[in-house]
Amino acid sequence: MAGLRKRFGATPALDGMSFTVRSGVVTGFVGPNGAGKSTTLRVVLGLDTPDAGWALVSGRAYRTLHRPLCHVGSLLDAGALEPGRSARNHLLWLARTQGIATRRVEEVLELVGLAAAARRKAGGYSLGMRQRLGIAAALLGDPPVLLLDEPFNGMDPDGIIWARSLLRSLAAEGRVVLVSSHLMGEVQEMADHVVVAGRGKVIADAPLEDLLARHGTLEAAYLRLTRDQVEFRAGGAA
Amino acid sequence: MRRDYIEALCGEWTKARTVASTAWHLVAAVASGIGLSVVVCALARAGIGAGQDSTKSALSGLQLAQAPLALCGVQLITGEYRSGLIHTSLAAVPRRTMFVAAKVTVILGLTLAAATVTMAGALLVTRTEPNPHVVLSATLHVIYVGILSSGVGFLVRDTAFADALVLGVLYVLPLVSRLR
Amino acid sequence: MSVVRAEWIKLRSVRGRLIALIAAAVAMVVFSVFSAAGERRHCSGPTGCPSLVVGPGGQAVVDSYEFVDRPLAGDGTLTVRVSSLAGAQPWAKAGLLITASTEPGSSYAAVMVAAGHGVRFQYDYTHDVSGPQDPPGAPAARWLRLVRAGDTVTGYASADGSAWTRIGAARLSGAAGVVRAGMFVTSPQNADLTEHPFVTSGAVLPTLATAAFSDLTADGAWPAANWTGRTVGPPDDSYPVLTGGSQRLGDGSLQISGSGDIAPAVGGVEGTGVTIDHTLAGGFVALILVIAVGTLSATSEYRRGLIRTTLAATPRRGRVLAAKAVVIGGSTFLLMVSAAALSLVLGKRVLLANHDLLYPATVAAQARVVVGTAGLIAVAAVVALALGVVFRRSGAAITVAVVAIVLPYILFQALPTGASEWLLRVTPTAALAIQQTLPVYRQVAIGYTPVNGYYPLAPWAGFAVLCTYGVATLALAAWLLGRRDA
Numbered sequence: 001m002a003g004l005r006k007r008f009g010a011t012p013a014l015d016g017m018s019f020t021v022r023s024g025v026v027t028g029f030v031g032p033n034g035a036g037k038s039t040t041l042r043v044v045l046g047l048d049t050p051d052a053g054w055a056l057v058s059g060r061a062y063r064t065l066h067r068p069l070c071h072v073g074s075l076l077d078a079g080a081l082e083p084g085r086s087a088r089n090h091l092l093w094l095a096r097t098q099g100i101a102t103r104r105v106e107e108v109l110e111l112v113g114l115a116a117a118a119r120r121k122a123g124g125y126s127l128g129m130r131q132r133l134g135i136a137a138a139l140l141g142d143p144p145v146l147l148l149d150e151p152f153n154g155m156d157p158d159g160i161i162w163a164r165s166l167l168r169s170l171a172a173e174g175r176v177v178l179v180s181s182h183l184m185g186e187v188q189e190m191a192d193h194v195v196v197a198g199r200g201k202v203i204a205d206a207p208l209e210d211l212l213a214r215h216g217t218l219e220a221a222y223l224r225l226t227r228d229q230v231e232f233r234a235g236g237a238a
Numbered sequence: 239m240r241r242d243y244i245e246a247l248c249g250e251w252t253k254a255r256t257v258a259s260t261a262w263h264l265v266a267a268v269a270s271g272i273g274l275s276v277v278v279c280a281l282a283r284a285g286i287g288a289g290q291d292s293t294k295s296a297l298s299g300l301q302l303a304q305a306p307l308a309l310c311g312v313q314l315i316t317g318e319y320r321s322g323l324i325h326t327s328l329a330a331v332p333r334r335t336m337f338v339a340a341k342v343t344v345i346l347g348l349t350l351a352a353a354t355v356t357m358a359g360a361l362l363v364t365r366t367e368p369n370p371h372v373v374l375s376a377t378l379h380v381i382y383v384g385i386l387s388s389g390v391g392f393l394v395r396d397t398a399f400a401d402a403l404v405l406g407v408l409y410v411l412p413l414v415s416r417l418r
Numbered sequence: 419m420s421v422v423r424a425e426w427i428k429l430r431s432v433r434g435r436l437i438a439l440i441a442a443a444v445a446m447v448v449f450s451v452f453s454a455a456g457e458r459r460h461c462s463g464p465t466g467c468p469s470l471v472v473g474p475g476g477q478a479v480v481d482s483y484e485f486v487d488r489p490l491a492g493d494g495t496l497t498v499r500v501s502s503l504a505g506a507q508p509w510a511k512a513g514l515l516i517t518a519s520t521e522p523g524s525s526y527a528a529v530m531v532a533a534g535h536g537v538r539f540q541y542d543y544t545h546d547v548s549g550p551q552d553p554p555g556a557p558a559a560r561w562l563r564l565v566r567a568g569d570t571v572t573g574y575a576s577a578d579g580s581a582w583t584r585i586g587a588a589r590l591s592g593a594a595g596v597v598r599a600g601m602f603v604t605s606p607q608n609a610d611l612t613e614h615p616f617v618t619s620g621a622v623l624p625t626l627a628t629a630a631f632s633d634l635t636a637d638g639a640w641p642a643a644n645w646t647g648r649t650v651g652p653p654d655d656s657y658p659v660l661t662g663g664s665q666r667l668g669d670g671s672l673q674i675s676g677s678g679d680i681a682p683a684v685g686g687v688e689g690t691g692v693t694i695d696h697t698l699a700g701g702f703v704a705l706i707l708v709i710a711v712g713t714l715s716a717t718s719e720y721r722r723g724l725i726r727t728t729l730a731a732t733p734r735r736g737r738v739l740a741a742k743a744v745v746i747g748g749s750t751f752l753l754m755v756s757a758a759a760l761s762l763v764l765g766k767r768v769l770l771a772n773h774d775l776l777y778p779a780t781v782a783a784q785a786r787v788v789v790g791t792a793g794l795i796a797v798a799a800v801v802a803l804a805l806g807v808v809f810r811r812s813g814a815a816i817t818v819a820v821v822a823i824v825l826p827y828i829l830f831q832a833l834p835t836g837a838s839e840w841l842l843r844v845t846p847t848a849a850l851a852i853q854q855t856l857p858v859y860r861q862v863a864i865g866y867t868p869v870n871g872y873y874p875l876a877p878w879a880g881f882a883v884l885c886t887y888g889v890a891t892l893a894l895a896a897w898l899l900g901r902r903d904a
Contacts, residue, residue: 045730048903063733074730080723082432089431096424097731137727274829281837301828305821309813320721398717398812399438402710405820409828410702 013039014050015200021178021193023144026171028191028208029180030218032226036200037180038076041147045074057145067098073138074147078130078154083123087114087133090122091140098141108136113162127154135163145176152186164190188218198226246331246340253327254314254344263310264352268359271303275360293369296360297376303356304383308404310352311345311387316397342388349384353377383408421732421741428715429745435711439749442707442795443757449700450761454768457692459775467773468656470691473682474525474591478691478777479543480606481522482651482678484662485515487600490566494638496599497563498631499579500531501671503603505627508534509681509863510605512629512674514564516571518593522652527588528602528680529562529573533627537562538861539573541588544682546861549575549585566638569593579633599636600645603629603676607658609688609864622688624677626660632671651678656690656775683777685856686870691775693871694787695853697765698758701791702827705798706820708754712746712799713815716806726904735899739807743892747800754792762788779855790852790881797888798823801846804891807899822846822887835867839874846887848873851880 014036021027031037042048044055046063054061057072065071081090091105109115112132117125122133131151138146148167152160167190171177181187187194194211196204203225204211208218215221254260278298318324331337357376361368387404394400430436461467473479496514503512513530527541529549537549537560561576572587590597605627611620647664651657659677667673685693719725732738762784769776779787798819805815826847830838842848851873858866866872873880 042726042903045726046733047726047729062730065733068733069731072730076726076730077723080727082428082718082722082724084432084434085428086431089427093424093427093431094727094731096420096427099420278833281833302821302825305817305825309817313813398710398714398816401813401816402706402820405816405824406703406706409820409824410706412828 013200014043014053016053017197017200017202018053019195019202019205021176021195023176024171024174025192026167026177026179026190028187028194028218029178029197030182030184030187030194030222031180031197031203034199035197035226037197038149039200040197041074041076041149041178041180044147045072045076067141069094069098069100069141069143071141071143072145072147073141073143074149075131075134075138075151076149078127078134078151081122081125081130081133084121086119087122087125087136088118090133091137094137094140100140104140104142108139111139112136128156128159131155131163132159135166144174146170146178148177148179150181151179152181152183160186184217184219184222188212194218196222196225242331242333243336243340246336247343249327249330250340250344254348257314257317259313259317260310260348263306263313264348267303267306267310267352268356270306271299271353271356272359272363273299274302275299275356276363279364279366292366293361293372296364296366296368297357297372299356299360300353300376300379303353304380304408305405307349307352307380308383308387308408309401311349311384312391312400312404313397314345315341315388315391316395316400319395320397338392342385345388346381346384349380349387350377353380421737422744424731425738425741425745426749429749432718435714438707438711439753442704442711442750443753445707446698446700446704446754446757447761447764449703450698451700451764451768453699454697454765455772457696457769457774458772461773468654468690468775469652470775470777471523471652471656471683472778473523473543475542475544476778476780477544478683478775479523480657480679480681480683480690481524481543482649482657482659483511483515483602483604483680484647484664484674484676485520485598485600485602485650486645486647486664486672486674487515487520487598488636488643488645489596489641490516490599490639491596491641492639493567494599494636494640495563495565497561497579497633497635498601499633500560500562501630501632503531503533503627503629505533505605505625505629507605507608507625507627507863508532509679509861510534510603510625510627511538511680512603512627512631512676513601514562514573514599515602515680516564516566516590516593516597516599518590518597520598520648520650522650525590525592526680527564527571527573527590529564529575529585530602531560531562531629535861537575537585539585539588540680540861541571541586541590543680544859545588546859547573547586549573550583561633564599566597566599596641601631601634601672601674602650602680603627603662603674604678604680605676606679606681606862607688611687611865624658624660626662626675626677628673628675630667630671630673632669634672645672647674649676679862681862682857682859684859684862684864684870685777685872686864686867688864688870689777691777692769693777693855694762694766694779694784695855695871697762697769698787698791698853700761701754701758701795702824704754704757705795705823708750708795708799709802709816709819709823710812712750712802713806713812713819715742715746716803717810717812717815720806720810721812729904736896739804739892739896739899742803743800746803747796750799751792751796754795755789758788758791777856783855786877787853787855790849790877793881794849794852794884797849797884798846801884801888801891804888804895807895808891823884830868835865835869838868842868842880843874844883846884848875848880849884851875852877 109118211221279295282295510533511530515528517526518524539547561579563574565572573585574582576582605625608625609622662676664674802819809815823846826841826845830841
């Protein structure tokens, strides 16, 4: 059973953000720009240091994990690639840091449908292909926990459907799957549980069914819940 | 035609002055240049001095100031390629020659302005009577630095390699060719 | 170890960076050879191109003097009084000399009066022993004695010709049979040089010294022969000399005028040849390229956000930095060792084909220069990597690395000697000392300055200065990397 807990003190980005993600279901992580979603994920991964509070994965701090990619797979920014390096080589160096066999690199490339383009330079990839490569990197260590930041950006409809079913099946295997997204329709289609963040705090942490029962659609729930939390809003007559 | 050029020039000037790195590069050039000139002049007066043109000592700070000046020029060009701003720039000024001319003019202007301040400052601080020949050759060298950095910037496009190439041409090439 | 392999994959899988590294190695060889090819020596005189005089120790030497000698078949003693020595050079010498032969570069031992350095016993060019100190008000005249027993020659000095002080002894090589023994006078060239930024002007001119010898006695196995005067030296202008000679004076003493030196050859403007570091000039070009690659291996990860992927995969951040340093430093070092060795081999051929006098260096010294030059470039790459982590921007990191390593090298040529020696002690450029192959000889008075190829620090001490900078920047980078949010 994998669990995730975190709490932060008073920072501008995160203001007491605290929630737990369960395994076996897909959890949607939504909130307006600047709500602290990406910062939360970076803190979980030990990249940013919180001023207060802690984040644990399977009961341990990320930076103490041995072979962390076998515990947590993550996709933060699909554009974080060296343009001159091929997808295969990108996964290969990641695999080496974890002692993962080269065979696994070929497996995940096959799994995300990049096997044919694996030896091309990543700089020539479309955004959708980069997202697939990012998902492949997250799956490399076959981790029980997956943290994905905006994995649907730039994907074509086929890709979105593929990613949706992939994430659902991964959750069904008993993994923790946390997906942050701005696409309410996608989250509604895919998630079983939703965490809504705003201004560095959790506004709602509820099963999708509860939110739908109360507000009709996730989009309506989101707009209602985040009405006072939006940092940037278009001015003028609208 | 001329108005287009002036408009392109205004655009480039605005771009250059609204990036903080431009000002930092120029300030670094002036400060390091005058600083080195003062040190060299003090040492020259204490140690050698005889036979050496004092204007040369006073302007030796340009040896150091040329680095930030060249990097400023490179940065103004490669920065556009890195951020993709180049597409916007070329959409605004579609005639490539016009764009390049405006860019090079701004870089040359900034380089010369900073070098003039450096030279004037160094001559004033070290109280050196300028020798016009030396000042002229130093000015020509600065123009060369400006053109070199623009050319390398447009050709190489990658900041790191363009920087390395310009610094290599400015510092290392003379070494390799001067060794006995 | 796995992190090191991962960083190696990162390096080799970006073609541009790999090409830049290989280009650095190629550039090193190409520029080195071109630079060596530029050092052409023009010699059109009747004597042809000068050749190198090599002493018994294998090092380049100068061996030019005026000699009045006789053959000595067995053991023997030679005693003389140097009644006067007139020469402007402090190292003008007059005294007794026993040599295996009068071929330049032969093994010898000599006891002498040096115009500004008292009585000395010198042998085989590099060895110099100081004689008894002069008491105040000592007479200008000195008594000198050389004793040969087998292949050993011992030198003595005396103020009055009766109380003798032993100064030193030497075993000569190739001096088992007949040797030449007699009186000699020589006077080294005078350098009247003024330092300017980037240029040293003035002239290096030969000088002449004149000495008077009297009370000559020779005991031992001297075959019947007359004292014969001759000018010893190579028949070329590798060390320009004035015409010397000898004549009997009215009071029975012998006056000898000589020009030249019997000493190790030195580097720089007053030297006759070039040192092997002149085959490695392309190292500076390689240095710049390698600095760019080292910087990029850090800054490109920051630019793309890839550093987050790296640190998520290896949360022990110090380990990531160490792996990067090992990979960039190690691969640069291996490439540069081969490039430097090839540059040395090709550069030596080019220099010799150009009739340049290439000073010999031992295999150990050549290996040290090659390995040290490669090490210098590799450490510079690691410094650039660390600066890349510190600044997270390639422009700033490259500038600081180039300015810190290359600018002092340019500046020291523009500064007076004191300031430039100070620069080469405290800046990373101190590492260039690793390329010095000529030792400092106090019996040859030249400017042992950086411009002449003599560095203020010992080779590995200079290299250690650069390594200290490397460790310091790495430590700063590790501290910042661990402390900052990625």
